[in-house]
Amino acid sequence: MTSPAIRPFRHLGFSGDICALALKNLALSVVTLSIWRFWGRTLVRRALWGKTTAWGDPLEYVGTGAELFKGFLLALVLVYLPLVAGFIWAQTLIEAENPLGGFLILVLYLLAALLIAAGSYRARRYQLCRTLWRGIRGGQTGSAWAYAARSLLVWVLIPLSLGWAAPWGEMWLARYRMANTTFGDRAFTCDARAGNLYGRYALVWVSALLLLGGLSLGIAGIAAQGMDEEEAAPLIGGLIILCLPLAVVMVGLPLAWYRQGVMVALAAGTGFDGCRFKAEIGYWAMVRLAIGNALISAMSMGVLRPWAALRIFRFGCAVLSVEGVPDFAAVHQGQDSGPGMGEGVVSVLDGVGEF
Amino acid sequence: MDGPERSSPGRFNDGRNAASRRVRVSAVPEGLGIRGEDGFLVAVWRLGDVEREAAPGAEVRLRCVAEPAARLTLEDAGFADWVLPPTLPRRRSHGTLRMVVGLALGALVLLALAQALPGLSRYLVAFVPVETERAWGRSMAQGFESRFRVCRDGAGLAAMERLTARLAQGLPPDYHRVTLRVVDSPVVNALALPGAEIVVFRGLMVDMEHPDELAGVLAHELTHVGERHPTVAVMRGVGVGILVTLVTGDASGLVASAASALMAAAYSRDDEAAADRGAVALLTRAGIGHAGLAAFFRRLDRQEGGSGSLVAWIGTHPDSAVRAAAVEAAPLPRSAAPSMSEGEWSAVKSMCGG
Numbered sequence A: 001m002t003s004p005a006i007r008p009f010r011h012l013g014f015s016g017d018i019c020a021l022a023l024k025n026l027a028l029s030v031v032t033l034s035i036w037r038f039w040g041r042t043l044v045r046r047a048l049w050g051k052t053t054a055w056g057d058p059l060e061y062v063g064t065g066a067e068l069f070k071g072f073l074l075a076l077v078l079v080y081l082p083l084v085a086g087f088i089w090a091q092t093l094i095e096a097e098n099p100l101g102g103f104l105i106l107v108l109y110l111l112a113a114l115l116i117a118a119g120s121y122r123a124r125r126y127q128l129c130r131t132l133w134r135g136i137r138g139g140q141t142g143s144a145w146a147y148a149a150r151s152l153l154v155w156v157l158i159p160l161s162l163g164w165a166a167p168w169g170e171m172w173l174a175r176y177r178m179a180n181t182t183f184g185d186r187a188f189t190c191d192a193r194a195g196n197l198y199g200r201y202a203l204v205w206v207s208a209l210l211l212l213g214g215l216s217l218g219i220a221g222i223a224a225q226g227m228d229e230e231e232a233a234p235l236i237g238g239l240i241i242l243c244l245p246l247a248v249v250m251v252g253l254p255l256a257w258y259r260q261g262v263m264v265a266l267a268a269g270t271g272f273d274g275c276r277f278k279a280e281i282g283y284w285a286m287v288r289l290a291i292g293n294a295l296i297s298a299m300s301m302g303v304l305r306p307w308a309a310l311r312i313f314r315f316g317c318a319v320l321s322v323e324g325v326p327d328f329a330a331v332h333q334g335q336d337s338g339p340g341m342g343e344g345v346v347s348v349l350d351g352v353g354e355f
Numbered sequence B: 001m002d003g004p005e006r007s008s009p010g011r012f013n014d015g016r017n018a019a020s021r022r023v024r025v026s027a028v029p030e031g032l033g034i035r036g037e038d039g040f041l042v043a044v045w046r047l048g049d050v051e052r053e054a055a056p057g058a059e060v061r062l063r064c065v066a067e068p069a070a071r072l073t074l075e076d077a078g079f080a081d082w083v084l085p086p087t088l089p090r091r092r093s094h095g096t097l098r099m100v101v102g103l104a105l106g107a108l109v110l111l112a113l114a115q116a117l118p119g120l121s122r123y124l125v126a127f128v129p130v131e132t133e134r135a136w137g138r139s140m141a142q143g144f145e146s147r148f149r150v151c152r153d154g155a156g157l158a159a160m161e162r163l164t165a166r167l168a169q170g171l172p173p174d175y176h177r178v179t180l181r182v183v184d185s186p187v188v189n190a191l192a193l194p195g196a197e198i199v200v201f202r203g204l205m206v207d208m209e210h211p212d213e214l215a216g217v218l219a220h221e222l223t224h225v226g227e228r229h230p231t232v233a234v235m236r237g238v239g240v241g242i243l244v245t246l247v248t249g250d251a252s253g254l255v256a257s258a259a260s261a262l263m264a265a266a267y268s269r270d271d272e273a274a275a276d277r278g279a280v281a282l283l284t285r286a287g288i289g290h291a292g293l294a295a296f297f298r299r300l301d302r303q304e305g306g307s308g309s310l311v312a313w314i315g316t317h318p319d320s321a322v323r324a325a326a327v328e329a330a331p332l333p334r335s336a337a338p339s340m341s342e343g344e345w346s347a348v349k350s351m352c353g354g
């Protein structure tokens, strides 16, 4: 079945509105010693979701600030404080030169990494369960711990494979996330593979290697001059600073090309009710989006990150198309009404970023 | 104008599936009548149950309390204005002002907690078992042993231990046996660890001119021990970390701050004043007198202005002149007994091969 691809998504939000909201949130956060941030984040999401339409009808975000706050407090008490106590205990063991201390630190770091991965998966479930379209809830199946174990495996394999496991690992995790994403009682399907990405990834890898090689040659050259440390240090520092813009061009541009490939492959591999997604992403448009958002976040010291998020929504809506129209009459409300509170662990350990 | 026949085209989602059904909405006596394109009545919503949802464009989106998952979109905003009461509740309009006032009150509670933290940790420390505290202090002391050479010169150490035991008689029974460690470091410092551990740096003895000065500093540190100040300081450090996490939402610095609180254990001014008062009491009880402690503070005061970078004690114990005056204000015991014999003092002065 081949149906014409249409672009069913629109984003109708204005930059000025979201910036005004971001500034209002800043003011209220100052007044409330930042406790407002949970309610502020909720307002930002409501604005972002509510201005996004699919097939003419808007998304709704129905999460509340109180849920986020509860989740944060619970994670602080049940997860975070025991972890801190463990780290303090390990620290005293290390001070006492007890070999158990190092082992304990290792275990705790592993546990913290698992908790961050599991927490981010649960946060995604919370956001999806609080997203409605035409009154029907989104959702997420799958196990947070299974996802965390997979993430850990990927994090271990990437350095072991000198980076070559990264495209495979990224797609493996993305497949797990997407195939466990639901709308109503239907799951999305995802068969995106990393195979076609390795050409682009090789370019990133080789250019990074060239840059590092050149840098080490330069440092070795300075060292060979036989200067003492005091003279050589500013030269090496200058060399590294000179390399920064070079790194943006030599590694950043190929990396953007790789990211473009990832997003196109992910969209093409994802489907709902037999209809496939498609992303037509212009390379320079994507580079502009990334640089613009980095500048917005940096210049405003994070205050205007909701604006950066809006730009991402707008971009996503403009590039995503769907082949055919799913049979929405056959999609029923799901049974899972979602967690009672939101995002606990990530909001303590990591922060959920712009939205 | 169509008068009573007035109606609006719209889209209806029944909340059971994701289909969008084209409907025509008109005013009926019960409220809003929603009819399919075939003319059959799909639903009737009571006006009192209707709430307004945010909508991105010029359309009006409604929901009904009786069917919370269903949505109705009116494409004719004019009809909506005509049929809907002007004070239609907006869903989740939760009074931002009330909310902010509530949260600001919450922030005040946080500030109050931060203010109460020293008192609170002093109260909570009663729940830490002495044995736990000791194990804690022992492992920290072993940390010093791994970083510095510990001086075990028989005669000097024995003299200091005798003096410490004599002063400790004035403490609660749990703290009569205090472990004293002298480490080979030029730093002018002495510190108390959780449990019953005191660490003295060699530089302190080099700096001192009379054994009574040493007795004064030992009595000061012993009071910290007896009042469990090191444990209180650690708990305060952890508490500060928790409050900072609550405010910033970023917990990454908490481990570091807790660990540093553990090691640096900065006391509050109240703790220091209490330790000075306790020191005078211990010195008086031991019959030594506090003239040595006061003399030590006077000399520190002279060094505070100078390049006394080696005097680490000043960093954690400022305002030496004020403290000297406070110590001198206490009455002296009638007959001051020597804290050490000449021989013992020279053994102490020559510790660590100094």
Ligand SMILES: [Zn+2]
Pocket (backbone or CB within 6 Å): B220, B224, B267, B272, B275, B317
């Ligand atoms: Zn002190």
